[in-house]
Amino acid sequence: MLMIELEDNEKEPLYEQIYEQIKHQIQMGDLPQKTKLPSARKLAAYLDVSRNTVDFAYGQLAAEGYIESRPRSGFYVCQVEELAALDIHVETEEVRGGEKKAQMPYDFSPSGTDMEYFPYHVWRKLLKEIMINDNSELFQKGDPRGDYELRRSIMYYLRQSRGVHVHASQIVIGAGMENLLFLLRQTFGKKCVVGLENPVYTNACGILRELGFGIRPVAMDHNGLNVDDLRKIDADLAYVTPAHQYPTGVIMPAGRRGQLLRWAREKEERYIIEDDYDSEFRYHGKPIPALQGLDSSEKVIYMGTFSRAIAPAIRVGYIVLPPKLLDLYHKNVTAFSCSVSRIDQKVLTLFLSEGHFERHLNRMRNLYKEKHDLLLECIRKNIPGASVSGEGAGVHLIVNFHIREKEEFEQKLRQQGVVIYPLSFYYIEGTPREEQYILGFTRMKKEDMIEGTRRIGNILSMIK
Amino acid sequence: MLMIELEDNEKEPLYEQIYEQIKHQIQMGDLPQKTKLPSARKLAAYLDVSRNTVDFAYGQLAAEGYIESRPRSGFYVCQVEELAALDIHVETEEVRGGEKKAQMPYDFSPSGTDMEYFPYHVWRKLLKEIMINDNSELFQKGDPRGDYELRRSIMYYLRQSRGVHVHASQIVIGAGMENLLFLLRQTFGKKCVVGLENPVYTNACGILRELGFGIRPVAMDHNGLNVDDLRKIDADLAYVTPAHQYPTGVIMPAGRRGQLLRWAREKEERYIIEDDYDSEFRYHGKPIPALQGLDSSEKVIYMGTFSRAIAPAIRVGYIVLPPKLLDLYHKNVTAFSCSVSRIDQKVLTLFLSEGHFERHLNRMRNLYKEKHDLLLECIRKNIPGASVSGEGAGVHLIVNFHIREKEEFEQKLRQQGVVIYPLSFYYIEGTPREEQYILGFTRMKKEDMIEGTRRIGNILSMIK
Numbered sequence: 071m072l073m074i075e076l077e078d079n080e081k082e083p084l085y086e087q088i089y090e091q092i093k094h095q096i097q098m099g100d101l102p103q104k105t106k107l108p109s110a111r112k113l114a115a116y117l118d119v120s121r122n123t124v125d126f127a128y129g130q131l132a133a134e135g136y137i138e139s140r141p142r143s144g145f146y147v148c149q150v151e152e153l154a155a156l157d158i159h160v161e162t163e164e165v166r167g168g169e170k171k172a173q174m175p176y177d178f179s180p181s182g183t184d185m186e187y188f189p190y191h192v193w194r195k196l197l198k199e200i201m202i203n204d205n206s207e208l209f210q211k212g213d214p215r216g217d218y219e220l221r222r223s224i225m226y227y228l229r230q231s232r233g234v235h236v237h238a239s240q241i242v243i244g245a246g247m248e249n250l251l252f253l254l255r256q257t258f259g260k261k262c263v264v265g266l267e268n269p270v271y272t273n274a275c276g277i278l279r280e281l282g283f284g285i286r287p288v289a290m291d292h293n294g295l296n297v298d299d300l301r302k303i304d305a306d307l308a309y310v311t312p313a314h315q316y317p318t319g320v321i322m323p324a325g326r327r328g329q330l331l332r333w334a335r336e337k338e339e340r341y342i343i344e345d346d347y348d349s350e351f352r353y354h355g356k357p358i359p360a361l362q363g364l365d366s367s368e369k370v371i372y373m374g375t376f377s378r379a380i381a382p383a384i385r386v387g388y389i390v391l392p393p394k395l396l397d398l399y400h401k402n403v404t405a406f407s408c409s410v411s412r413i414d415q416k417v418l419t420l421f422l423s424e425g426h427f428e429r430h431l432n433r434m435r436n437l438y439k440e441k442h443d444l445l446l447e448c449i450r451k452n453i454p455g456a457s458v459s460g461e462g463a464g465v466h467l468i469v470n471f472h473i474r475e476k477e478e479f480e481q482k483l484r485q486q487g488v489v490i491y492p493l494s495f496y497y498i499e500g501t502p503r504e505e506q507y508i509l510g511f512t513r514m515k516k517e518d519m520i521e522g523t524r525r526i527g528n529i530l531s532m533i534k
Numbered sequence: 535m536l537m538i539e540l541e542d543n544e545k546e547p548l549y550e551q552i553y554e555q556i557k558h559q560i561q562m563g564d565l566p567q568k569t570k571l572p573s574a575r576k577l578a579a580y581l582d583v584s585r586n587t588v589d590f591a592y593g594q595l596a597a598e599g600y601i602e603s604r605p606r607s608g609f610y611v612c613q614v615e616e617l618a619a620l621d622i623h624v625e626t627e628e629v630r631g632g633e634k635k636a637q638m639p640y641d642f643s644p645s646g647t648d649m650e651y652f653p654y655h656v657w658r659k660l661l662k663e664i665m666i667n668d669n670s671e672l673f674q675k676g677d678p679r680g681d682y683e684l685r686r687s688i689m690y691y692l693r694q695s696r697g698v699h700v701h702a703s704q705i706v707i708g709a710g711m712e713n714l715l716f717l718l719r720q721t722f723g724k725k726c727v728v729g730l731e732n733p734v735y736t737n738a739c740g741i742l743r744e745l746g747f748g749i750r751p752v753a754m755d756h757n758g759l760n761v762d763d764l765r766k767i768d769a770d771l772a773y774v775t776p777a778h779q780y781p782t783g784v785i786m787p788a789g790r791r792g793q794l795l796r797w798a799r800e801k802e803e804r805y806i807i808e809d810d811y812d813s814e815f816r817y818h819g820k821p822i823p824a825l826q827g828l829d830s831s832e833k834v835i836y837m838g839t840f841s842r843a844i845a846p847a848i849r850v851g852y853i854v855l856p857p858k859l860l861d862l863y864h865k866n867v868t869a870f871s872c873s874v875s876r877i878d879q880k881v882l883t884l885f886l887s888e889g890h891f892e893r894h895l896n897r898m899r900n901l902y903k904e905k906h907d908l909l910l911e912c913i914r915k916n917i918p919g920a921s922v923s924g925e926g927a928g929v930h931l932i933v934n935f936h937i938r939e940k941e942e943f944e945q946k947l948r949q950q951g952v953v954i955y956p957l958s959f960y961y962i963e964g965t966p967r968e969e970q971y972i973l974g975f976t977r978m979k980k981e982d983m984i985e986g987t988r989r990i991g992n993i994l995s996m997i998k
Binding site: 086089096126129130133134135136138148149150181182183185186188190193194197198201202206208209210211212245246248249252256273276277279280293321322323324325326327328354355356358359381382383384385402403404405406407408409410411412413414 | 550553560590593594597598599600602612613614645646647649650652654657658661662665666670672673674675676709710712713716720737740741743744757785786787788789790791792818819820822823845846847848849850866867868869870871872873874875876877878
């Protein structure tokens with residue numbers, strides 16, 4: 071007879087106890103293969119439980135393949151030789167990423183968004199409108215490129231604000247730059263070599279590298295990416311940020327744009343990736359129109375994001391594919407659904423089409439302009455001798471403190487709770503002749519800017 | 535002098551008109567390179583506008599690189615030879631994906647979710663709680679694996695409901711199976727060959743193929759994937775759905791699970807991908823525990839999703855990496871943020887931790903069980919001679935109508951507005967000896983099931 075001990079236990083029903091104990095004996099080899107189990111009727115009588123209870127336990131064991139029923143004979147143990155050690159202890163520790171980095175009080179980080187003006191109430195209202203039963207269609211799978219209504223709203227925005235020549239059918243929505251560059255790689259369907267501005271937006275470089283793109287740094291001059299140098303390497307793609315180069319802040323002038331387009335036209339397979347990542351933030355003059363709007367030969371892949379203008383957590387970006395590439399996309403990318411939740415897509419559609427985005431952008435632009443101007447003023451006042459570049463747009467400044475004792479300077483900054491970002495970190499290869507630093511201002515409080523620059527000034531006056 | 539005509543036009547400010555006309559003349563070559571522009575003072579006097587207006591237009595032209603300022607001399611036209619044809623007409627049509635497929639009245643599709651019981655009010659309530667200013671941290675970038683709180687909630691769920699041995703640190707969140715398989719490919723960092731059940735979940739096969747995995751179909755028998763056949767091909771990975779094989783509904787018994795684990799242990803680099811896609815839906819007996827729970831040698835990559843249990847639009851899935859692979863993941867996947875919006879992550883965390891998911895699952899299980907039982911009954915009553923398999927779990931049945939005139943049958947079905955899904959469609963290679971059909975029931979109304987099966991029965995009685 072089977073060794074089964076039942077406890078009158080509220081937590082574990084009787085059938086569960088029978089099931090668990092027989093399973094355990096089979097796994098441990100105590101009930102070898104081909105052993106015949108007692109009939110359900112007999113076992114029920116022996117254990118003093120109802121016949122149903124045993125039937126249920128046997129049924130589950132059979133469904134999981136521990137025992138099998140042979141017609142007109144009964145239940146037999148199946149062959150399950152190799153399941154001995156079951157209760158392994160997962161020892162992996164929650165180490166990486168689990169702990170938060172200690173926050174430094176004066177962190178001039180160039181990433182992140184000031185959430186003070188985030189229109190929570192609008193977002194809540196839109197979500198409330200969407201989350202109703204009538205919208206059940208929204209919870210099924212959608213167009214892999216993203217919902218048409220969102221692509222249309224983005225089309226209008228890009229035409230009007232960025233001078234992009236675009237039809238909604240050319241737009242593909244994705245969860246962040248990672249996803250968009252991935253889709254691009256799938257579209258090309260082969261290994262491509264990409265020339266990148268050096269220094270560069272390190273995230274883009276890292277993503278391209280991990281996606282298997284060949285990475286070739288191309289020197290920058292005061293007009294942006296050097297097209298003569300680009301021509302020397304055998305690149306299929308050029309990744310550029312013409313409206314406001316990241317991180318140097320250089321605006322690519324019309325002449326250089328023309329040269330770059332000519333480079334692309336020289337070979338059938340060449341394309342330009344235009345990352346228009348922070349074009350919304352220009353504080354003087356009109357926005358610089360997109361390179362894509364100057365392109366008459368279907369050579370520019372335009373890329374944009376809402377992460378910067380709305381919030382980094384809003385993982386919605388888009389690419390605009392030139393018609394030639396759009397055909398290739400439809401041919402090579404067939405198995406992937408849109409990576410953005412349709413609810414998020416719908417909120418964003420309404421946010422754009424009802425004018426909230428424009429209003430939000432105006433407020434953010436004013437806020438960032440104030441912070442930009444204040445940081446400029448603080449640097450001039452508190453850090454004599456520092457030279458600033460890349461101003462007038464974006465969400466950070468480039469500052470040259472003209473120092474030699476780089477290590478000592480950076481060590482003292484850390485001691486004083488100040489974090490600024492060396493430009494050399496953004497170089498794919500080589501280092502700048504003279505170190506410069508990125509000072510971002512989006513997430514910085516105004517009083518911290520004043521105190522932070524004062525501390526930098528003090529340190530400089532000590533070590534100089 | 536420049537040819538500039540100003541209109542007193544409310545829509546277009548004067549500086550904008552000056553800027554646009556000079557830009558156009560430069561682009562058209564009417565103002566050749568090195569042409570000296572009139573001084574801002576002179577042009578302002580000539581056009582009878584304020585000096586500021588011209589300064590503003592010149593400033594913008596200079597910022598965009600159409601003109602340049604030479605110290606103590608004035609503004610000169612830059613070299614912009616190649617920007618002639620600007621206003622290209624984007625002709626791409628919104629063809630693909632734009633139109634909706636005509637809905638057939640009796641569509642037994644196996645995909646999609648019945649949204650009747652979706653807890654809109656709960657979701658709205660949770661969103662409302664989240665979208666407050668205090669949560670501004672939530673709008674910044676998070677852990678690339680997904681937020682710890684969500685991973686912990688999933689950990690508890692998997693331990694309790696699926697017998698998975700897991701720590702939160704092993705879980706990686708992603709926007710759907712596409713993203714998770716992509717992350718897996720990045721983790722391996724090399725081309726892997728994967729053995730797949732044949733027939734198979736076609737989406738998984740398509741995604742793996744487009745991601746560059748080598749695809750090898752492996753025959754199924756009544757216990758699932760045939761491990762002897764798997765051993766004959768040189769695969770690094772086996773993709774299986776042991777709890778309820780898609781599409782056949784076979785449950786992999788304990789003995790076969792052991793064989794499969796042994797196969798994986800035979801070589802260092804071998805792994806099993808367990809896709810536990812619809813394990814929540816089993817209508818008789820306890821759920822079938824995950825294969826992962828039987829694995830003591832870090833060989834199983836467990837994969838799950840909330841798309842089926844909540845809604846396809848909720849693009850949240852997860853993988854559980856065995857500790858060995860987790861190290862590789864941290865080494866090889868460094869540039870990718872989590873593809874799921876943090877707001878969605880937070881809603882889902884609360885949905886799980888506050889018990890809503892369990893309640894929702896119970897309601898859905900009851901709803902689907904009713905539909906499952908009704909469909910079974912309808913087939914028995916309305917389609918005499920049909921044999922059903924794969925019942926008792928999941929969201930579809932496999933039906934063999936024992937017909938020879940396949941084409942005629944399917945044509946007549948379409949004429950009658952009935953859509954059922956041939957099993958042969960799910961074969962990577964070969965075809966089944968006898969055609970069978972998938973009849974899904976999630977999105978089907980009960981009265982349509984009755985009428986749909988009646989129509990199938992009528993057609994069969996006509997052509998047999």
